[in-house]
Amino acid sequence: MAGTDTVGETLAARPDSPLDHDVCVVGGGAAGLSAATFLARYGLDTLVLARGNSAIGQCACLENYLGFPGGIAPDRFLALGETQVAHEGGTVREEAVERVDRVELGERSTGAIGDPPGRGGFRVESDAGEYRVRYVLAATAYDGEMFAPFEDEVETDGEFGTVDSDGGRTPVEGLYAAGWMTTETVHQAVVGAGHGARAAVSLIRDDVAARFWPAVGDHYVDWVVREGRYGGDDWDEHTREWFEDEVLVDDVDDDLAAAALAHLRSEFRAREIDADERERRDREGQRRLLERLDDDVVREHAATLDGTETP
Numbered sequence: 001m002a003g004t005d006t007v008g009e010t011l012a013a014r015p016d017s018p019l020d021h022d023v024c025v026v027g028g029g030a031a032g033l034s035a036a037t038f039l040a041r042y043g044l045d046t047l048v049l050a051r052g053n054s055a056i057g058q059c060a061c062l063e064n065y066l067g068f069p070g071g072i073a074p075d076r077f078l079a080l081g082e083t084q085v086a087h088e089g090g091t092v093r094e095e096a097v098e099r100v101d102r103v104e105l106g107e108r109s110t111g112a113i114g115d116p117p118g119r120g121g122f123r124v125e126s127d128a129g130e131y132r133v134r135y136v137l138a139a140t141a142y143d144g145e146m147f148a149p150f151e152d153e154v155e156t157d158g159e160f161g162t163v164d165s166d167g168g169r170t171p172v173e174g175l176y177a178a179g180w181m182t183t184e185t186v187h188q189a190v191v192g193a194g195h196g197a198r199a200a201v202s203l204i205r206d207d208v209a210a211r212f213w214p215a216v217g218d219h220y221v222d223w224v225v226r227e228g229r230y231g232g233d234d235w236d237e238h239t240r241e242w243f244e245d246e247v248l249v250d251d252v253d254d255d256l257a258a259a260a261l262a263h264l265r266s267e268f269r270a271r272e273i274d275a276d277e278r279e280r281r282d283r284e285g286q287r288r289l290l291e292r293l294d295d296d297v298v299r300e301h302a303a304t305l306d307g308t309e310t311p
């Protein structure tokens with residue numbers, strides 16, 4: 001996994017786990033793939049199921065998404081997104097989800113990531129299989145059908161069943177929504193991707209909050225920084241003061257407070273990379289892009305570099 005991998009073993013990874021995956025993202029457009037990238041980077045075993053009607057499939061050429069100066073064909077854009085999810089350790093499958101139901105996962109409280117105490121999960125039924133997961137993040141644009149079992153709790157509206165969400169959270173614990181299908185976006189791919197990230201960060205913060213307390217979750221970010229930014233006596237002292245001023249709340253016992261401080265420090269430290277690693281990642285990132293470009297275009301461009309052809 002290219003993700004930060006600071007959280008250790010998740011519930012789904014345990015040999016006796018009642019889960020097939022920690023989280024199922026339903027929908028593989030800009031919102032779903034962006035969400036899955038963040039969730040996999042956090043360390044959750046992330047499954048994306050995507051098949052069916054999509055908005056991006058109707059776009060002729062995506063020309064307003066930052067990072068593609070001459071525009072990009074929607075299929076290539078989605079393929080790049082799937083590559084990114086896989087690079088971070090997630091799995092993408094072409095399956096249509098038919099139903100999502102709540103299930104009890106049994107009494108357990110390991111305190112591990114993805115295993116907040118005393119809560120349930122979901123059974124996700126697709127046209128090809130069935131999965132038990134702790135969380136569901138829906139990003140299906142026109143298809144709000146899976147919210148039918150939750151109609152008493154989740155407000156949906158209009159022809160496509162647009163879902164009212166708050167930073168991607170729905171009133172159903174463990175169930176999140178992102179992108180076009182929510183009332184929180186405008187209909188542009190880059191906004192959908194941003195909202196997918198927002199919903200994923202809400203899920204992650206809720207997971208951290210359940211293991212510690214909400215203020216610990218509120219500080220979750222997945223930045224990668226240059227080696228030397230963190231660490232040393234000054235930094236240790238600085239983080240302790242910051243923790244006591246901004247994160248610690250009354251009535252937290254000493255062991256939990258110490259665990260939370262250690263968790264926050266290790267999250268920061270694990271994201272430092274040195275100059276060699278920066279260069280390695282930059283080169284690998286470029287190779288990943290090349291894999292999804294048209295081979296003829298790559299060859300034509302390479303020929304111009306040799307001087308054998310003009311652009």
Ligand SMILES: Cc1cc2nc3c(=O)[nH]c(=O)nc-3n(C[C@H](O)[C@H](O)[C@H](O)COP(=O)(O)OP(=O)(O)OC[C@H]3O[C@@H](n4cnc5c(N)ncnc54)[C@H](O)[C@@H]3O)c2cc1C
Nearest residue numbers: 027028029030031051052054055056097141179180188189
């Ligand atoms: C005609 C048209 C042209 C557009 N042109 C542009 C443009 O030029 N630039 C721009 O920024 N935006 C454009 N948009 C808007 C853009 O497509 C959307 O904002 C964006 O695609 C929303 O992303 P999303 O991930 O929320 O939804 P989508 O991209 O629609 O993704 C939904 C995903 O859910 C999957 N899905 C649906 N139901 C199920 C199910 N039951 N089980 C599993 N998977 C399911 C779909 O297969 C798809 O993978 C255009 C939209 C249209 C309609």
